[in-house]
Amino acid sequence: MSNKLFLLPALVSAPSQNGVGRYVGQLQRVVLKFCKNNGSSRGMRDFIESGLVNFAKENPGVVVYLKPRRHRSPIIKAEYLNGDTQWMSVRNFPQEEILKWLTLLNTQAQCHNGQRLRRLWFTEHPSIQGPWTPYTFRDPSLNLVSFPIEELAQPKDLPKSSEEELLELFKKQKLQEVESKRAE
Amino acid sequence: MSALKRVQQWATFARIWHLYDAAWQNPFDSAQVIKKHLMGLHKPIYHTMSQCGDVVVVINSADIALPGDEWKKRVYFHHTGYPGGASWTLAWELHEKDPTMVLKKAVYNSMDGNIQRRYTMQRLLIFPDSNVPKDILENISNQLRPLRKVPKRLDHYPEKEVKEFPKIIDYPKDYIVK
Amino acid sequence: MSLCRPTFSLLRKCIGQNLYNLRLSDSRSIKRWVSPTLRELKRRRDRIGPEPERPRSSFLEWNYEAEVYAFGKRLGEEFDKNLLKRALIQREYANKQEFAAREKGLPTPEMLHNYELIQEGSKIISKVIIDEYEKLYPQDIVKAVHEYLTTEDMLSHVGKHIGLKDLVLTNEFPVVNETLSNTFKAVVAALKQSQNLERAELFVKDFLLSQMNGKDVYEIWDPKNPYEYLMKLLNDKGISEVEPRLCNQSAVNTILANYQIGLYSNKKLLGIGWGENVEVAKETAAIDAIQRLFRNYVPKQ
Numbered sequence: 001m002s003n004k005l006f007l008l009p010a011l012v013s014a015p016s017q018n019g020v021g022r023y024v025g026q027l028q029r030v031v032l033k034f035c036k037n038n039g040s041s042r043g044m045r046d047f048i049e050s051g052l053v054n055f056a057k058e059n060p061g062v063v064v065y066l067k068p069r070r071h072r073s074p075i076i077k078a079e080y081l082n083g084d085t086q087w088m089s090v091r092n093f094p095q096e097e098i099l100k101w102l103t104l105l106n107t108q109a110q111c112h113n114g115q116r117l118r119r120l121w122f123t124e125h126p127s128i129q130g131p132w133t134p135y136t137f138r139d140p141s142l143n144l145v146s147f148p149i150e151e152l153a154q155p156k157d158l159p160k161s162s163e164e165e166l167l168e169l170f171k172k173q174k175l176q177e178v179e180s181k182r183a184e
Numbered sequence: 185m186s187a188l189k190r191v192q193q194w195a196t197f198a199r200i201w202h203l204y205d206a207a208w209q210n211p212f213d214s215a216q217v218i219k220k221h222l223m224g225l226h227k228p229i230y231h232t233m234s235q236c237g238d239v240v241v242v243i244n245s246a247d248i249a250l251p252g253d254e255w256k257k258r259v260y261f262h263h264t265g266y267p268g269g270a271s272w273t274l275a276w277e278l279h280e281k282d283p284t285m286v287l288k289k290a291v292y293n294s295m296d297g298n299i300q301r302r303y304t305m306q307r308l309l310i311f312p313d314s315n316v317p318k319d320i321l322e323n324i325s326n327q328l329r330p331l332r333k334v335p336k337r338l339d340h341y342p343e344k345e346v347k348e349f350p351k352i353i354d355y356p357k358d359y360i361v362k
Numbered sequence: 363m364s365l366c367r368p369t370f371s372l373l374r375k376c377i378g379q380n381l382y383n384l385r386l387s388d389s390r391s392i393k394r395w396v397s398p399t400l401r402e403l404k405r406r407r408d409r410i411g412p413e414p415e416r417p418r419s420s421f422l423e424w425n426y427e428a429e430v431y432a433f434g435k436r437l438g439e440e441f442d443k444n445l446l447k448r449a450l451i452q453r454e455y456a457n458k459q460e461f462a463a464r465e466k467g468l469p470t471p472e473m474l475h476n477y478e479l480i481q482e483g484s485k486i487i488s489k490v491i492i493d494e495y496e497k498l499y500p501q502d503i504v505k506a507v508h509e510y511l512t513t514e515d516m517l518s519h520v521g522k523h524i525g526l527k528d529l530v531l532t533n534e535f536p537v538v539n540e541t542l543s544n545t546f547k548a549v550v551a552a553l554k555q556s557q558n559l560e561r562a563e564l565f566v567k568d569f570l571l572s573q574m575n576g577k578d579v580y581e582i583w584d585p586k587n588p589y590e591y592l593m594k595l596l597n598d599k600g601i602s603e604v605e606p607r608l609c610n611q612s613a614v615n616t617i618l619a620n621y622q623i624g625l626y627s628n629k630k631l632l633g634i635g636w637g638e639n640v641e642v643a644k645e646t647a648a649i650d651a652i653q654r655l656f657r658n659y660v661p662k663q
Contacts, residue, residue, distance in 0.1 A: 015523055016519065016520060016523035016569075016573070017572040017573055017575045018523075020572035020575045021567060021568025021569055021571070021572035022437075022438060022568045024436055024437060024438070024524070025436055028432075028436075028525055028528075029429070029432075031423050060431070060432065060435035060436075061432050061433075061435045061436025061437075062432065062436075063425065063428050063429055063432045065423035065424075065425070067422070067423055081522075081523050081524065081525050082522075082523055083522075083527075123576075124576035124577075125576075131192060131196050131229075132196060132227075132228050132229060133195040133196050133198065133622075133636070134195075134198055134200050134227075134612065135195070135609070135610040135622055138326075138610065140609070140610070142325065142326065143609075143610065146321075147203045147321070147324045147325075147326075147327050148203055148205055148243070148314075148327055149327055152327040152328075152329055153205060153327075153329075153330070153334060154329070154330070154333055154334060155329050155330055155331055155332065155333060156329055158333060161333075166350060166352075167350065170350035186578065186580060186581035186584070187584070187645075187646060187649060188578075188580060188646060188649055188650070189581070191635065191636045191637055191642070191643070191646045192636070194620060194636060194637070194638060195620055195622065195636035198612050198613070198618065198620035198636075199612065199613050199616075199618050199620075200612045200613070201612065201613055239613070319615045320615075322614055322615055323612075323613045323614055323615050323616060325610075325611065325612050325613075
């Protein structure tokens with residue numbers, strides 16, 4: 001019914017703690033296969049003529065291979081440092097789009113095809129104060145009693161009953177008597 | 185997993201045994217409180233799939249109080265499956281036969297729709313009076329407060345307090361009580 | 363009968379026309395034979411087994427010089443090309459090449475291998491780890507961390523994620539963990555010789571020490587008898603009496619029993635621990651106490 005039932009759940013991660021020390025671009029090499037004649041490779045051929053050299057100069061850590069193959073669709077195959085390969089068909093793509101996709105492959109850390117990210121954050125230490133235990137907010141005086149206890153035998157925070165109101169009135173009355181006696 | 189992480193997990197998911205005194209309590213309201221603790225809904229680590237519920241030991245279930253006419257009018261239906269196997273049992277009749285059943289059914293029916301209720305009910309121990317086996321008593325480490333106020337018998341109050349309690353009216357001094 | 367025939371033919375024409383109007387366009391569907399063919403191909407592919415793994419250098423699109431150049435640039439380091447190439451050649455491979463050349467009668471190619479570089483690199487790595495961790499933790503922990511970080515598995519993991527797996531020249535395929543870890547050490551030494559020791563140390567810090575990110579040091583170091591270890595530490599400090607006290611417990615008569623024990627000395631809390639029985643809880647409390655003590659550890663200068 002929906003794609004996410006078939007995607008493998010994955011957590012956000014940087015391969016081999018990339019970025020903690022220094023950032024290393026994870027794209028190792030890129031293979032551009034194209035046809036020298038067919039129209040579907042036109043965008044690819046235009047890109048190779050115009051934008052590819054710039055791309056290679058700006059990313060000296062990426063090895064670019066060109067493979068002209070007759071009668072085949074143009075393809076970008078990217079290989080990453082952690083061993084992933086990503087195969088992308090760029091049939092009938094204009095050259096700007098090919099550059100866009102190459103930039104994506106370059107900035108990716110791994111191939112996310114077939115994955116759905118469960119959370120966009122990850123931490124090894126989700127709790128600073130320490131995880132909850134049943135003893136975190138437990139009154140330690142309960143350790144010294146044997147159950148059942150009288151203190152916990154009545155409900156708490158009930159509305160005032162008529163009995164309690166009576167007692168209060170009585171106490172007030174008594175206090176007034178005492179005060180009037182004092183005044184005398 | 186390091187030793188510390190393992191015991192941290194063990195502690196976080198530790199099962200607490202609670203005690204609940206059902207004397208003078210409405211079983212259907214009590215069922216809401218008990219069910220919460222049985223399912224683990226009172227814990228911040230609650231999740232449906234992790235069985236994080238606690239055990240509740242109920243005592244004095246023979247002394248429960250049903251509201252109004254319910255003892256006479258509440259009916260428990262049972263069908264054996266065989267023709268002519270329908271039976272309608274009144275609450276007082278059921279209570280006579282088994283003084284724990286009314287509360288047990290109250291808790292069970294409060295979890296209607298919950299697939300895990302059969303497993304959750306395994307964590308509920310009901311005793312008709314306060315005779316609880318020693319090893320179960322030793323496990324208990326918490327008591328749940330009741331919902332209704334339990335009245336105290338007049339002869340359980342100290343004499344002094346009874347005498348000093350404020351009176352609104354009283355018998356005349358020369359009145360002879362029959 | 364004679365009247366029926368023209369009406370029949372008329373009817374047929376009408377129905378035919380309507381049906382023609384209803385048919386919108388020719389539909390190109392997936393043919394019946396496609397699915398069984400694909401199934402059979404998959405069956406045959408599975409029967410033969412998976413494709414054997416081939417070294418990347420055996421592909422048509424492979425340029426060793428370019429790969430080596432990109433390796434240095436990707437890591438942000440300037441390597442001396444010959445040194446780096448030397449670091450990637452294993453001793454066995456170099457010997458084999460020499461032997462093969464001698465057999466054929468060709469002049470022996472001068473293949474320098476990475477044996478000395480490995481020794482040098484290993485020393486640099488050890489020094490960096492010990493120097494960094496001695497600032498924060500006592501000797502026992504430093505040793506444990508050093509051992510953990512210099513295992514073959516760890517170094518080969520780092521080496522793989524730098525890109526050494528395809529560049530290394532070895533006799534065996536697929537490349538063994540030992541080779542990768544050795545090559546990593548050799549690369550560190552090559553960097554030191556190309557530039558300076560500082561850069562090499564920074565390199566080790568960035569790639570090897572960063573593997574400790576998110577890891578608790580106490581997951582790696584495991585004192586055998588934590589309580590005795592703690593007593594030793596406290597005796598050095600001058601505290602001789604430690605009182606273990608049961609703080610909390612739950613469900614004691616069941617399998618899921620849980621005890622919380624606190625270690626106190628002179629009414630001050632040293633550490634808390636949990637466990638399925640009192641002994642385990644005591645040991646865990648001891649580990650917690652050790653951790654708290656080491657939190658304020660100041661190395662002797």
